Amino acid sequence: MSAPKKRPFQIEAFKHRAVVDPKYAEKTWKVLEHAIHEIYNHNASGLSFEELYRNAYNMVLHKFGDKLYSGLVMTMTSHLREISQSIESAQGEIFLEELNRKWADHNKALQMIRDILMYMDRTFVPSNNRTPVHELGLNLWRDVVIHSSKTQVRLQDTLLELVFRERNGEVINRGLMRNVVKMLMDLGLSVYQEDFEKRFLFVSANFYCLESQKFIESCDCGDYLMKAEKRLNEEMERVSHYLDPRSESKITRVVEKEMIESHMHTLVHMEKSGLVIMLLNDKYEDLGRMYNLFHRVPEGLTIVKEVMTSFIRETGKQLIMDPDRLKDPVDFVQRLLNLKDKYDKVITLAFNNDKTFQNALNSSFEYFINLNARSPEFISLFVDDKLRRGLKGVGEEDVEVVLDKVMMLFRYLQEKDVFEKYYKQHLAKRLLSGKTISDDAERSLIVKLKTECGYQFTSKLEGMFTDMKTSHDTMQGFYASLGAEFGDNPTLVVQVLTTGSWPTQSSPQCNLPSDIIGVCDRFKSYYLGTHNGRRLSWQTSMGTADLKATFGNGQKHELNVSTYQMCVLMLFNNADRLTCKEIEQATSIPISELKRCLQSLACVKGKNVLRKEPMSKDISDDDAFFFNDKFTSKFFKVKIGTVVAQRESEPENIETRQRVEEDRKPQIEAAIVRIMKSRKTLEHNNVIAEVTKQLQPRFLANPVVIKKRIESLIEREFLERDKVDRKLYRYLA
Numbered sequence: 117m118s119a120p121k122k123r124p125f126q127i128e129a130f131k132h133r134a135v136v137d138p139k140y141a142e143k144t145w146k147v148l149e150h151a152i153h154e155i156y157n158h159n160a161s162g163l164s165f166e167e168l169y170r171n172a173y174n175m176v177l178h179k180f181g182d183k184l185y186s187g188l189v190m191t192m193t194s195h196l197r198e199i200s201q202s203i204e205s206a207q208g209e210i211f212l213e214e215l216n217r218k219w220a221d222h223n224k225a226l227q228m229i230r231d232i233l234m235y236m237d238r239t240f241v242p243s244n245n246r247t248p249v250h251e252l253g254l255n256l257w258r259d260v261v262i263h264s265s266k267t268q269v270r271l272q273d274t275l276l277e278l279v280f281r282e283r284n285g286e287v288i289n290r291g292l293m294r295n296v297v298k299m300l301m302d303l304g305l306s307v308y309q310e311d312f313e314k315r316f317l318f319v320s321a322n323f324y325c326l327e328s329q330k331f332i333e334s335c336d337c338g339d340y341l342m343k344a345e346k347r348l349n350e351e352m353e354r355v356s357h358y359l360d361p362r363s364e365s366k367i368t369r370v371v372e373k374e375m376i377e378s379h380m381h382t383l384v385h386m387e388k389s390g391l392v393i394m395l396l397n398d399k400y401e402d403l404g405r406m407y408n409l410f411h412r413v414p415e416g417l418t419i420v421k422e423v424m425t426s427f428i429r430e431t432g433k434q435l436i437m438d439p440d441r442l443k444d445p446v447d448f449v450q451r452l453l454n455l456k457d458k459y460d461k462v463i464t465l466a467f468n469n470d471k472t473f474q475n476a477l478n479s480s481f482e483y484f485i486n487l488n489a490r491s492p493e494f495i496s497l498f499v500d501d502k503l504r505r506g507l508k509g510v511g512e513e514d515v516e517v518v519l520d521k522v523m524m525l526f527r528y529l530q531e532k533d534v535f536e537k538y539y540k541q542h543l544a545k546r547l548l549s550g551k552t553i554s555d556d557a558e559r560s561l562i563v564k565l566k567t568e569c570g571y572q573f574t575s576k577l578e579g580m581f582t583d584m585k586t587s588h589d590t591m592q593g594f595y596a597s598l599g600a601e602f603g604d605n606p607t608l609v610v611q612v613l614t615t616g617s618w619p620t621q622s623s624p625q626c627n628l629p630s631d632i633i634g635v636c637d638r639f640k641s642y643y644l645g646t647h648n649g650r651r652l653s654w655q656t657s658m659g660t661a662d663l664k665a666t667f668g669n670g671q672k673h674e675l676n677v678s679t680y681q682m683c684v685l686m687l688f689n690n691a692d693r694l695t696c697k698e699i700e701q702a703t704s705i706p707i708s709e710l711k712r713c714l715q716s717l718a719c720v721k722g723k724n725v726l727r728k729e730p731m732s733k734d735i736s737d738d739d740a741f742f743f744n745d746k747f748t749s750k751f752f753k754v755k756i757g758t759v760v761a762q763r764e765s766e767p768e769n770i771e772t773r774q775r776v777e778e779d780r781k782p783q784i785e786a787a788i789v790r791i792m793k794s795r796k797t798l799e800h801n802n803v804i805a806e807v808t809k810q811l812q813p814r815f816l817a818n819p820v821v822i823k824k825r826i827e828s829l830i831e832r833e834f835l836e837r838d839k840v841d842r843k844l845y846r847y848l849a
Contacts, residue, residue, distance in 0.1 A: 141180040144171045148207040151232065152188070156195045157227045165232060173235045181240035188233065192253060196222070199236065204266045212274055215267075216295045219257070226253035258303045266509050268311065271296075275312060276319050279713060281325065283350070291454040292305060294358035301360055313363055317370055320351075324374035332379050336389035344375040345405055368412075377413040384423050391423050391846065402464035416474065425476045426457060432484030442490070450497035453521050482528040490769065492535035497526055500542035503558060504551050515557050523564050530816040533783075534776050540619040543577060547584055548611055548658055555581075569813060579617035587611045592641050592692065608635045611657070612643065617702065625681070626656045626705045629686045656680065665725065668745035675725065676755040680705050680713045685725065688743040697737040705840060711735040715754055723756045784825045787811055792847035800826075800843040 126478070151168050175184045199218045206214035230237065232251045237249050247255065262268060275296065278288045300308040315342060331340050348371050357362040370803040376383075377649055383406070384391045394403050408499075410416030432455065435441055441448050459477050467473045485491045502518055529535055546552040559581070566574040629708045630638065640652055659679035663686075666672050677685065683703045687694060693704075700710055714735050728743040787807045792798060798806075803826065804819050826845065829835045838844035 131391060138571075140178070141175060141183055143655055144175050144180070145183060147171055148184070148232070149187060149191055152191045152225075152229060153195075155228050156221075158221075162226055165228075167236065168232045172233050176240050181236055181244070182293070184236055185231070185240065185244075185246055188229070188249070189252070189256070192229075192256050193260060199259045199265050200267065203261065204264065204270075211270065212292055212296055213722050215261075215271070216292055216299070216813065218261075219295075219299050220781070222257055226250060228703055254303055258307060259407075262300075262307070263302065268590070272312060272315055277317060279354070280319075280323070282354070290357050297358050297360070305360075308360055313360070313366070316363075320367060320804065321370050321374055324371055325378075328375045328379060331375075332382060333413065337383050337386040337391075337394070338389055338399065340383060341405045341409055342380075344371070344409055347371055348377060348409075372409075372412045376409050376416065378408060380416055380419055382414065382560055384419055391420060392427050395424065395427060395459075397635055398462075398589075400462065400465045403462060407467045407470070408649075417470075421473055421476050424473070425480050428477065428480040429483055431455065432480060432499075433487060434469065436484050436488045436491070441489075442494075445490075445494035445497040446501045448494050449525070452481075452485070452525060453518075456521065457526065467571050478528070481525070482530075485525065485528045486510065486530045489531075489608075489773075491771070492529055493538045493772075494529050495522060495529070496535055496538035496542055498522065499539065499561065500546065503553055503561070504546060505553070508817060515553065516560060519557070519564065523561075523568065526565075531776075532573075532813070533779065533815045534773075535777055536573060537619070537772060537779075540577065540580075543580060543656070544618050547580060549660060573814070576617045579614055583612065583614050583617060591644070594639055597642055598638070606635055608632075608639055610639055612644075612652070624655060626683055626703050628654075628656070628679075628683060646734055656683075667725075667747050671748065672752075673747075673749060674753045676753060677717075678713065681717060681756060684710075684713055684746075686715065688726075692742060694741055696735055696741070697735065698738050700737075701739070714739075714741065717741075718744075720756070723754065725754075726754065777821075778815070780821070781825060783811065783814070784817055787827060788822070788825060788829060789819075789847075792835060795847070797838070797844060797846050799841075800845065805843060 148171055151160075151163050156164055172184060175181065178809070180432065199222065203211070203215050203218055226249070230253075233249055240246070241248055243802055246252075275293070278293060282288045297308070297312065300312055327347075328344075331343055335343065339764060348368060351367045351371055352364060353359060359367075386393075391403075392404065393399075394406070407417070407419065410420050410425065432452075435448075435451055435455070438646065456477075463469060463473050463477060487668070491751055497757075499519070499522055502515060502522075526532070526535060543558070546558070552558055562574050562577050562581075565577070590612060596609075636654065643652060644650065650825075656679045661677055661679055661682035663675045663677060663682060663684070664672065665675050675685070683705065684699055687699060696710070696714060699705075699714070707712065714726070714728070715733065716723065717739060718724055718726040719731075719733050723746055725747050727742045727744045729742070730768065784807065785809045788803065791803065791810070793808050800823075804822050807822050808817050808819070826835065830837065833848055835845050836848055838846060
């Protein structure tokens with residue numbers, strides 16, 4: 117008989133059959149409600165938070181979460197109404213303190229309540245789409261306390277009153293302000309903006325509108341800007357101490373609009389203290405403040421730039437057009453450099469090296485420098501003066517600085533080829549007379565010009581230096597070939613100048629003394645014997661000579677004179693008295709040059725080796741000249757310069773201009789051919805525009821002249837007109 121089978125052991129789920137007391141929810145809520153009251157009444161020390169948490173947990177667990185949540189809302193609302201009445205009853209300055217204290221208490225209470233109801237907050241609230249406990253507490257504080265009919269406006273007024281008092285110099289409780297404003301921000305950005313910021317900005321605009329009007333009527337420009345800057349800094353400081361950082365841009369915009377933008381035209385044009393007066397008196401601090409403040413508002417810097425540009429242009433125009441200033445070219449250019457230095461300093465120290473202002477300054481200088489057609493000549497004369505005499509008490513480095521500044525003026529010139537023409541003449545005189553402070557300085561300037569305008573611009577200038585070196589070697593060879601044979605003949609130093617590199621012009625040959633002719637012929641024979649296919653012509657207008665002269669009582673001097681002056685003085689070796697007409701016939705020196713020579717020999721005090729009768733500065737054909745036996749000088753070597761205007765006379769200037777215009781013609785034609793060769797066909801206006809652009813680095817081509825050169829090229833069959841469209845040109849290959 118088999119044993120009975122044992123059934124397997126089974127574990128069944130525990131069936132919770134606990135019966136909940138019908139009054140459980142009510143009793144539990146009463147415990148929790150009492151705890152909330154105690155928390156708000158500052159009696160939380162006697163509460164068991166663990167037990168309270170368990171009660172709240174069980175209520176949610178037993179599906180009484182809705183009762184718990186609604187009870188919380190009612191209880192908190194009740195307490196907040198009491199708090200609101202307490203705050204409303206606070207008088208004067210105690211109002212904010214009471215509000216701040218109650219807010220701090222509410223936050224502490226809210227934290228404890230949140231801890232007790234943590235389970236509800238994590239389960240019931242999200243599943244039933246309710247507001248979390250902390251956020252609920254903030255919303256109830258906003259609706260019941262802050263937005264109560266008696267508190268809302270009063271809070272706004274109190275906060276704005278404190279700001280007003282602080283703006284007027286009173287000390288306020290910034291800590292209290294910070295706490296109250298932070299309360300508004302904690303309640304939500306919209307609360308802060310609607311309940312404070314919006315009205316704060318409106319009231320501030322009115323405040324600064326009235327204040328700026330008062331300041332503009334009583335302050336000069338510098339003082340007004342100082343006050344505006346101070347107000348801006350105060351508002352930024354105010355934000356950093358107790359306002360929302362996002363308010364900074366808004367309140368500063370209010371100050372900028374009311375104190376700067378609304379009055380910027382008035383400030384800039386103030387008669388005795390505006391921008392022009394600041395510029396005249398080098399008010400760098402005030403100018404810097406104006407730049408920084410106007411930089412903050414739309415079109416602010418544009419107004420400053422326009423007024424500055426207009427003033428600089430007018431100032432420069434007056435300088436350029438002043439007849440008295442034009443009498444001294446060196447002083448004229450120095451004043452331009454001083455003006456440039458002045459405004460460079462303004463832009464550096466006050467305008468933060470703003471490129472816009474630097475461009476405006478460059479544009480202004482380019483405008484007024486080119487109003488005077490003689491600016492290229494004067495700038496070259498200035499360079500000539502500095503490279504001849506140097507700068508008193510300074511070294512070569514300082515000369516470099518001056519040359520760099522001059523190059524800036526050179527960049528402004530529209531007729532750089534005119535400058536080149538004069539510069540070649542002045543450089544030639546310096547090199548031939550040996551009167552230059554430094555070859556390094558000369559070459560440095562040529563490098564600067566090459567960098568600015570290219571190799572073609574300076575190729576002839578560099579050729580002049582090459583000729584000087586070659587001439588030195590040639591003279592050594594010449595005297596080596598003569599040996600002891602030379603004897604007591606005059607010493608000759610010749611500079612052989614390459615035609616085309618030097619600004620030599622065909623000038624009438626003066627009659628050299630026979631002693632000089634002999635040695636000149638010897639050199640000519642030597643040079644042509646060593647170089648085939650070359651031709652020499654003497655440029656007597658460009659030479660100098662050293663003469664040994666004996667005056668009364670046997671007093672001897674060495675006279676440094678021009679070649680023309682030498683020819684005149686050596687006539688008196690064989691004559692006691694000569695008229696101007698006789699001297700002209702004997703020497704064949706052009707009469708205009710001769711008169712200048714005679715003036716320098718007879719009419720300059722301390723250099724009058726000749727006497728003139730009648731004595732006057734003007735020279736006529738019948739004036740008589742005598743050797744001055746009584747001439748004395750404390751120097752053994754006496755330099756007698758030629759009386760000559762530092763700047764060209766009007767006829768000379770016209771002649772130079774004509775030569776420049778002639779030189780431009782082939783350059784314009786070359787540009788036209790280059791353009792047409794690459795484009796094949798081009799309309800007339802486009803040809804003018806492209807030629808002008810291509811030649812702009814050297815000079816500003818005249819459209820009329822360009823048109824004439826086009827006609828010339830058509831005649832020579834480089835170009836032709838289109839048979840249909842007469843304004844269209846074609847390149848003929």
